[in-house]
């Protein structure tokens with residue numbers, strides 16, 4: 001099983017509902033966020049194009065944050081979800097430095113925090129909070145190891161990209177372009 | 178040209194606008210660890226070659242402070258942890274893929290050995306030294322018989338510690354400035370250079386040891402310069418992320434600090450002063466020594482800071 005997310009950049013309107021839903025669902029402390037929206041503008045004026053995308057931990061298959069963790073607090077569970085165990089985390093911040101996406105942060109209680117793909121919901125067969133709440137339904141969550149899942153079919157049908165592929169982390173968030 | 182503007186208001190502390198997870202504790206810890214590694218490498222190496230009496234400052238005097246410097250390095254490492262009460266988790270795991278795990282275990286084994294090493298030598302370094310209890314004296318005297326074994330262990334662990342200080346950074350592919358295999362050998366060499374400066378401060382005036390260590394220091398500075406040139410060349414001949422990262426030293430934010438504190442004050446001027454000293458021109462050795470030690474500190478400080486700013 002390989003959980004992944006596909007985000008349709010053609011449908012995202014940058015409303016940040018996913019950000020608020022995550023903060024509410026996961027009790028993210030005020031002033032912090034586990035997901036965020038990026039507006040990327042490319043080209044030279046007046047030939048500009050803009051892309052909106054919701055970003056978070058990529059739950060990388062080749063996760064440097066897990067490799068560099070000295071205590072195994074950062075670990076990978078069934079389905080490839082990358083998690084942090086607060087009771088094992090010493091707050092050395094090596095994982096923060098190792099993440100090319102800056103997806104992690106130090107929780108005010110001292111341990112390192114980040115997106116969990118809402119594992120507590122996924123285990124019950126539900127979608128992560130950000131996916132559920134998106135008003136344009138631009139986010140898809142599922143198992144890419146299952147060729148019949150919606151996300152697998154979508155990734156076969158549509159063009160997609162991942163972020164900073166040259167970092168070699170094999171991200172599992174796909175952006176439909 | 179692609180521009181990315183974060184519009185969600187992601188302003189995670191220590192992450193935005195650019196990473197600043199590691200404050201001054203980390204480069205100071207890396208510097209002290211490399212300095213101690215250098216001091217102990219010289220002491221153990223010369224002991225194994227039976228040159229203890231020729232090099233009393235390097236073998237016996239300089240290592241006396243090593244365990245205390247190591248203690249400060251460990252304290253800084255601890256202070257940097259944001260979840261301090263769980264620090265013991267470091268010692269419930271051995272993680273081969275984590276340089277920090279290697280470093281933590283090396284500290285654990287090297288610190289008591291550094292204390293033993295200092296205790297073994299304290300009487301030769303300070304002839305008037307007395308232990309408060311007779312049994313401590315007897316115990317330490319009995320340890321002297323295992324000096325060679327200790328020297329081998331200290332040499333191996335110190336080399337690991339010296340390399341670790343650089344590998345900790347170079348293992349992070351995510352930060353283009355750190356992503357260079359040169360940083361490990363560079364930090365080890367810089368640790369050795371700082372150690373030569375520290376030993377020079379401990380050498381008696383006009384001694385032969387002082388002259389010899391001046392030469393060693395000069396060679397070490399030369400190797401360090403060669404590695405620094407390689408580091409910058411490596412950035413410039415690499416991908417766009419590293420070329421852009423190198424700009425931080427070549428016109429960008431860290432240019433003045435890098436060229437003045439590390440290249441000029443930390444390397445070229447002390448090297449020139451060493452040459453003058455070797456030509457029998459009176460130079461107070463404290464000047465090049467302090468410059469080298471400060472240069473070693475700033476090398477880590479600037480690389481840690483610049484590395485956190487550089488990104489893909």
Ligand code: SF4
Nearest residue numbers: 057058059060065099
């Ligand atoms: S995005 Fe960052 S935190 Fe998430 S798995 Fe990849 S490297 Fe780790």
Ligand code: SF4
Nearest residue numbers: 069089090092093095
């Ligand atoms: S901060 Fe915590 S999760 Fe991150 S590397 Fe250190 S111990 Fe592991």
